[in-house]
Amino acid sequence: PREILPRVSTGTGSTVITNIGELVTNDPATGSGLGILRDAALVMADGKIAWTGPAADAPAADASFDAAGRAVLPGFVDSHAHLVFAGERAEEFAARMSGQKYDGGGIRTTVERTRVASDDDLRANVRRLIGEMARQGTTTVECKSGYGLTIEQEERAVRIAAEFADEVTYLGAHVVPAEYQGDTAGYARLAATDMLAVCAPHARWVDVFCEQGAFDADQAREILRAGIAAGLRPRVHANQLTEGPGVQVAVEVDAASADHCTFLSDADVDALASSRTVATLLPGVEFSTRQPYPDARRLLDAGATVALACDCNPGSCYSSSMAFCVAVAVRDMHMTPAEAVWSATAGGARALRRTDVGHLGVGARADVHVLDAPSHIHLAYRPGVPQTAAVWKAGTQVR
Ligand code: NIG
Numbered sequence: 001p002r003e004i005l006p007r008v009s010t011g012t013g014s015t016v017i018t019n020i021g022e023l024v025t026n027d028p029a030t031g032s033g034l035g036i037l038r039d040a041a042l043v044m045a046d047g048k049i050a051w052t053g054p055a056a057d058a059p060a061a062d063a064s065f066d067a068a069g070r071a072v073l074p075g076f077v078d079s080h081a082h083l084v085f086a087g088e089r090a091e092e093f094a095a096r097m098s099g100q101k102y103d104g105g106g107i108r109t110t111v112e113r114t115r116v117a118s119d120d121d122l123r124a125n126v127r128r129l130i131g132e133m134a135r136q137g138t139t140t141v142e143c144k145s146g147y148g149l150t151i152e153q154e155e156r157a158v159r160i161a162a163e164f165a166d167e168v169t170y171l172g173a174h175v176v177p178a179e180y181q182g183d184t185a186g187y188a189r190l191a192a193t194d195m196l197a198v199c200a201p202h203a204r205w206v207d208v209f210c211e212q213g214a215f216d217a218d219q220a221r222e223i224l225r226a227g228i229a230a231g232l233r234p235r236v237h238a239n240q241l242t243e244g245p246g247v248q249v250a251v252e253v254d255a256a257s258a259d260h261c262t263f264l265s266d267a268d269v270d271a272l273a274s275s276r277t278v279a280t281l282l283p284g285v286e287f288s289t290r291q292p293y294p295d296a297r298r299l300l301d302a303g304a305t306v307a308l309a310c311d312c313n314p315g316s317c318y319s320s321s322m323a324f325c326v327a328v329a330v331r332d333m334h335m336t337p338a339e340a341v342w343s344a345t346a347g348g349a350r351a352l353r354r355t356d357v358g359h360l361g362v363g364a365r366a367d368v369h370v371l372d373a374p375s376h377i378h379l380a381y382r383p384g385v386p387q388t389a390a391v392w393k394a395g396t397q398v399r
């Protein structure tokens, strides 16, 4: 990705963060949970974590940063975002808050605005939102297409996403555009053939909105399998608005993630628990659409892997705050603060099948989030309060 974040310090050598009150490593080597070290230090060099351990044993480095007893976490991994768009839909949100139902219909409004926007306007929007995320501690961002819905417009969206995002997803099968009204099968075929062919070189993932009013199970399978054949890996928008086939299709194709998981049958929970497919919960969406929250406890108790992400988009959730998602997950979805923080970091990495982010083990990318708080619990305990003190992405300080 192009460099979009201001560098706070330009030092290229090693940096030691000293005096860390609570270091959340998520290091798998420390067993399950957050892998917390107390009174710790961390050294980064060449963009990677080089050392972690007791503050008293910290090796010298070229630069040093005093954490003053605060908590240090891996940067958030936001594994679900739709950032290539123009315009906004504040009126739609206001109408929902007074009773209007969310059915995805507003997506077409954003498609109209996006199609007439210039490349540079779209670039500016993606850059703005990824910058906003970084200032809140998010150091890995996935970004989808899906507001173009023609061959040329989807190609443009994945190409622009690839300039900025860590992970790019082709979502030509977001909804059926107005020109294909009444011919969902025809549009699904386009998304699985010519549109896919021009988008695949810019993307790593293929996604489908598998839902009543969008694409059914057969169409989703066709598009996901075509994507896999073109070298992409699958992920699915599943079970957001009703119980449906999305989760089963996701598990069937070994999708890295089934996203939303708001309405699940027992069979869906079992399928997730006995697969590698992560259940990515997007609590900002339920907050912003007044839907019931997904049942995180049921998934965790069954043994499924849960990730938390923002789903930042102009319709169903216009928030880029992972801290907000953590707070809602703890307060209203009955996740413990430790579970929620793990899901927003290591869980997001699992949902992207990445082993180099989401933890602070030696060798991981040096994505480091210093909180202005003594413990990770404060993310949920002090909702709405900015608590990001400093951020490094791949060893470069961006806040
Ligand atoms: O993840 N569910 C479909 N797509 C997005 C919303 C897009 C929009 O409303 O603009 C989602 O919720």
Ligand code: FE
Binding pocket: 080, 082, 237, 311
């Ligand atoms: Fe989404």
